[in-house]
Amino acid sequence: MFADNKDNSGVSSRTRAAPLRLALQWLESQSAVESHIAPLLLQARLTKEKLIVVDDFLPFEVASRASSLVLEDAARNEKGDWSSMSYEEVAHEADAIAHDFDYAEAEDISGGEHLSDAVSWIFPDLIPVFSIARYTEGHHIDAHDDKAHVPIEMKGKGEVLHSRKYAAIYYLTPTWKASYGGVLVDEVTGTHIVPKFNRLVLFEVPRLHRVTAVRPNAPPRLSVFGWWLTPGKLYELDLSGLTHFLPNEGRGTLRGALFGWTHTDKFADIIDKAGLVNKCSVLCLAWAALNVTKASIREVRAVVAESIVDSRFRSQTLSTLLLLDRVLTTLSVALPLIVAYLSHSNGPRVTSIGGCRESFVAGVSLLWRQPFAVGDAIEIPSLNVFGKLLQFGIFNSVIEDLDGRPVTVPNAALAAGAVVNRSRARLRLCRLDILVMPPSSSQLNSFLEDARRNVGGSVNISSITCDGVGITAKVMVKNDATFDATKGDLYAKLLESAEKHEVELSFEKRVVFQPPASE
Ligand SMILES: O=C(O)CCC(=O)C(=O)O
């Protein structure tokens, strides 16, 4: 219905008015799609040219109608069915390494399934694996070659290893401009392919390519992306193939790698639910184990799969440590060896961890030594940071400071200087700053004396302004004393002395637990 009667824009007058329903109906018809595709001679061209770019791939009206559904879904900008591939731990840093992109299963996005089916019918005899991608500001993929081995359950044959044979990307964002970034760079020829609406890119795997970062103010960059699989090992996953295991590599390749590792649905599910920090840690560790021990991928895969299925993996903060422990014990890898390897190697895979390498190494070493645990009050004098350790990541840790703000500290900084673990200290100091309004200086003095006795610590004048007299009270408390109880107690005692000497007391201005060493 849409393939005939084209004018120059590829749209017939009838199709211009075609409602969404007709567009979807057309996409659902394999024969309609196949007869539209056949004259494009894609297979023949691909065999000859290895990478081809096809503009106006589907009838314009069909492409617009169906992709408008995907656009609507993506524009809602809620998480919904979209999963993030961004590296959350470093994403807010100025030179964050791996923003990557969001992806969704084609069948979860309305219109997405229709479009990915249509693309998959280019090679109806191969096994298609397609998803929908959404790239927004900063999202990109570093150079990779898409190679992956994927075990597929075949009726009567059990599991059969497949390889990715062809890759396709079909772009869905109308009016995409080169200035928005998000350009697909074919590293073989240096060609820059702008993700124009209704443009299809096909290439034979392996082929080195990357996606440049999407610029601010660009609309979401949407695409159908994926591969066709064929039975057998088309290629070896050589060292460059190992880049697939790194967190900042493409979602497609990463997923493929994960899938290839474990081949259980359970694994894929759990890893998706477990959160990216863990995924990345697993990948880093497995990658390190592979390199250090020269263990076979099969061995590492078994260990990783087993560890991940373990329910402990789901508790975010300890998971890395548990996993590390598990992987290392099973593989009998000496930790210092991994640390040494990571810090001295300057191979391409380590470089792609970029500025985070030191922090990763520090993270591994801190996990091993455990000088502090999540929940501990820690102080980093060199950074002037004091607060509760909220999260311990493989690259960064998060400390909640006294104002309740999360402060992200690279592990390299944690390992570099002194870190005081207040939770493991015996005593600590509680300091309270407050304003008093004494009727006379003699009443102020008698209040101070009384207060010192009452609180069992020091109570001194810190400032005198027209608003009143600033008082600082300090008291040593047991380390396990809670902040609120200590604060309340200190305030109550000051109030008692103040009332006794007819001194007016304001509400506390600031109360902090402080390390005694800094006094
Ligand atoms: O979106 C693109 O242009 C390329 C995507 C890609 O290379 C991948 O997902 O592996």
Ligand SMILES: [Fe+2]
């Ligand atoms: Fe790719």
